[in-house]
Amino acid sequence: MAFFCLADFQAYAKDNLPKSTWEFIEGGADECITRDENISAYKKIHLRPRYLRNMSVVDTRTTIQGCEISFPVCIGPTGFHCLCWPEGEKSTAKAAQAMNICYVTSSFSTCTFEDIVAAAPNGLRWFQLYIQHDRQLTKKLIQQVEALGYKALVLTVDTAVLGNRLQDNRNKFSLGTFIQMKTFHVNIEENAETLLPISGIDSSICWKDLAWIRTITQLPIILKGILTREDAELALNHNVQGIIVSNHGGRQLDTIPATIDALTEVVNAVKGRIEVYLDGGIRTGTDVLKALALGARCIFLGRPILWGLTYKGEEGIQQLLNLLKKEFYRSMALTGKIHFGFVLNVMHIRNKYNFSLFSSITSPPFYVPPQERSTREKHKRENLNWNRQLNVTAFLKVGGGVGMLY
Secondary structure, eight states: OOOOSHHHHHHHHHHHSOHHHHHHHHOOSTTOHHHHHHHHGGGGEEEOOOOSSOOSOOOOOEEETTEEESSSEEEOOOSOGGGTOTTHHHHHHHHHHHHTOEEEEOSSOSSOHHHHHHHSTTSEEEEEEOOBSSHHHHHHHHHHHHHTTOOOEEEEOSOSSOOOOHHHHHHTOBOOTTOOOOSOOOOOOTTSSSBOSOTTBOTTOOTHHHHHHHTTOOSOEEEEEEOSHHHHHHHHHTTOSEEEEOOGGGTSSTTSOOHHHHHHHHHHHHTTSSEEEEESOOOSHHHHHHHHHTTOSOEEESHHHHHHHHHHHHHHHHHHHHHHHHHHHHHHHHHTOSSTTSOEEEEEOSOTTSOEEEEEEOOOOOOOOGGGHHHHHHHHHHSOOGGGOEEEEEEEEETTEEEEEO
């Protein structure tokens, strides 16, 4: 079967998964406004291409937390992969290893962590963590994944309670007896609208718990779910090593910003002191490029990985990722980006606030081949310094005149 874009994988998954499983994967909170805006927000961003730049060699590589990946797209944490393919997370890990990208394993995996590691022993893996009421269980999990060779902890911060997912409530969605949690034992809320293993998550977690985690592990801590300047600054104050700008795929609190709209606020706050990543709404290679232009180090895919997994397991995910990599390569070549040592300009137009936002952005320090480093250093001297990150002028139409905001 020939697939030409990510939407083709989406259509296949919709046609081949049980209705309740499909709606569990695709569903969002309440009216799904945030879920949908995660995607539509990218359409309001226009790229400004530069030409005659010798695009005979284009390098898509970058690094995250010091580890090289083949292109700035990684696999974000999603649970219950055996709903989509019998080998579940083992197939996902194999695909990530084959593509030389990072796979963030979910706490709610349907394969054991040992089996996931055995399936892809040379893959780059981070572990997504929910802090449990049972702190000893949490401690055991952290120690277990560190011993297995996971390279970072991704702490999800936006699940004090489960979002109001109407389709799951209507379907009374449950994992069924054929899907078992093999990573750890958690209780299921018997009176919940949906029978999902979320009751073990501790809603009392706060910033001081980061210090507790540091007593257990030396792994870098990445916070997933940060959307505001205030929380980004607190993350810096608590010495985390990275932030994933995320709204949980629009599955938790509805009507919060699309992640691409929240990205600039977070990037401005951290000023290059830690790495910033993004998930949510990426559907094309140009979407990836826009996220990088606005300061993301790389992006993480959620639902599309499950579409590829549904199609053909490991092979399906690789096919989807190779398609996205090809789109990304093409977008780089057509905008004049040899690698990410060069400035990329983007333009927001016709957004919901009715103003145009022009920004000149110095990309994060992506992998630069040795032969290009002198060119990059010259370019940095002549253009914006990375430490200033963004220099944004917004032009607002005010009563027939033009106001300027800095």
